[in-house]
Amino acid sequence: MVFCGPLGVGKTTAVRAVSDVEVADTDVRRAPPRRSKNKDGSVDRKRTTTVGIDYGEWHRDDGGAKVAVYGTPGQVRFEMVRSTAVSQKLRLVLWLFGQNDYAIDEADEWLRYLGAKDKGVYDRITVAVTRLDEPGDHPALEDYRELLDRYAPGIPLVAADPRDRESVQRAIDAAVGPRVGAEVSS
Amino acid sequence: MTQQHPGTSLGSHSGSDDAINGIEEHIAQDWDILSRSLGLFVQPVLTEFAEHSSHIKALLFCTSDGLNVCTLGVRDNDVGRLSALTSSVFSVAAAHRKVMDDRGMDNATVQISSGDDHTVLVAVRLPGLGNFVLGAYAEGIQLGLLLVQLRQTATRIHERLSADRR
Numbered sequence: 127m128v129f130c131g132p133l134g135v136g137k138t139t140a141v142r143a144v145s146d147v148e149v150a151d152t153d154v155r156r157a158p159p160r161r162s163k164n165k166d167g168s169v170d171r172k173r174t175t176t177v178g179i180d181y182g183e184w185h186r187d188d189g190g191a192k193v194a195v196y197g198t199p200g201q202v203r204f205e206m207v208r209s210t211a212v213s214q215k216l217r218l219v220l221w222l223f224g225q226n227d228y229a230i231d232e233a234d235e236w237l238r239y240l241g242a243k244d245k246g247v248y249d250r251i252t253v254a255v256t257r258l259d260e261p262g263d264h265p266a267l268e269d270y271r272e273l274l275d276r277y278a279p280g281i282p283l284v285a286a287d288p289r290d291r292e293s294v295q296r297a298i299d300a301a302v303g304p305r306v307g308a309e310v311s312s
Numbered sequence: 313m314t315q316q317h318p319g320t321s322l323g324s325h326s327g328s329d330d331a332i333n334g335i336e337e338h339i340a341q342d343w344d345i346l347s348r349s350l351g352l353f354v355q356p357v358l359t360e361f362a363e364h365s366s367h368i369k370a371l372l373f374c375t376s377d378g379l380n381v382c383t384l385g386v387r388d389n390d391v392g393r394l395s396a397l398t399s400s401v402f403s404v405a406a407a408h409r410k411v412m413d414d415r416g417m418d419n420a421t422v423q424i425s426s427g428d429d430h431t432v433l434v435a436v437r438l439p440g441l442g443n444f445v446l447g448a449y450a451e452g453i454q455l456g457l458l459l460v461q462l463r464q465t466a467t468r469i470h471e472r473l474s475a476d477r478r
């Protein structure tokens with residue numbers, strides 16, 4: 127299972143939340159200074175970032191298989207690391223920020239980018255939208271469906287919180303399950 | 313940068329990042345100022361090292377999160393991805409080491425060698441500025457010698473910045 131998505135969405139957080147083994151993470155402190163603004167205008171307080179690859183394992187209690195979980199870097203310049211992971215024919219979870227008014231456009235950018243080299247990605251991908259509980263004028267989970275269907279029918283879509291183990295498990299379950307139907311779950 | 317991104321830069325909503333080596337625009341503005349001034353300090357140290365050793369083919373100094381500060385002998389088009397990969401390689405090596413032994417990467421080095429060609433990366437911690445990686449690519453030299461020289465170069469960078477602050 128490979129986690130992709132923008133800087134700071136919570137990929138490393140999700141790997142840590144779900145892993146039953148000590149996570150091998152490759153987070154480093156970000157370069158100073160930290161006066162930068164995020165693109166939504168808020169102050170960028172993120173102190174660390176993934177520059178290599180995170181590795182964790184979820185050992186299912188139901189006696190099912192172990193799931194190896196890889197977290198990729200979100201920043202553009204780590205394209206080579208990310209594409210190595212994405213090209214491994216593994217299932218993918220695309221984590222997205224849900225709280226911004228441009229969230230659907232961002233989802234579109236990421237979907238287009240991830241499938242640019244291999245359209246088969248759309249048969250392996252699940253979309254997990256975070257921060258939908260935050261106030262403001264942002265799309266609801268259902269609003270992503272039309273976009274997803276333009277890429278492939280039945281891309282699983284979930285609302286998820288990377289900090290919450292069960293929530294991450296549900297996202298993984300959606301991603302490993304059989305690809306039938308296109309219902310929205312949360 | 314040689315990498316191609318479809319559409320706009322990912323995770324950055326406006327503008328193109330092509331001019332700034334794949335750095336998100338909102339970070340790049342800030343980073344530009346710091347890297348320029350830091351680069352001015354570090355570049356002469358790299359130049360001096362390269363002038364004293366004909367084996368050195370390329371030198372690179374970047375942040376531990378893969379932002380370029382300065383380089384020598386690296387093609388313009390390769391600077392961005394080489395800096396990013398340098399931080400990736402170093403961080404993955406650190407994670408590898410941590411599984412074996414939890415002592416961290418202070419003073420640790422990462423080497424990639426093929427015959428007499430070596431790439432060596434060393435961590436450089438600059439108090440108040442952050443963590444950096446100094447990398448050298450050299451041909452026809454003994455690994456041990458290159459390591460010593462690279463460590464000396466790291467020390468020189470450290471001293472030059474400390475001297476400036478006094």
Ligand SMILES: Nc1nc2c(ncn2[C@@H]2O[C@H](COP(=O)(O)OP(=O)(O)OP(=O)(O)O)[C@@H](O)[C@H]2O)c(=O)[nH]1
Nearest residue numbers: 133134135136137138139175176199200256257288
């Ligand atoms: N409010 C809120 N915060 C969250 C949520 N999910 C994650 N976070 C926080 O957002 C931050 C995410 O950081 P990381 O997990 O390092 O992000 P990342 O996606 O790995 O980022 P890069 O590796 O830099 O690309 C952490 O501080 C989390 O606690 C969420 O659903 N709501």
Ligand SMILES: [Mg+2]
Nearest residue numbers: 137138175176
């Ligand atoms: Mg991360």
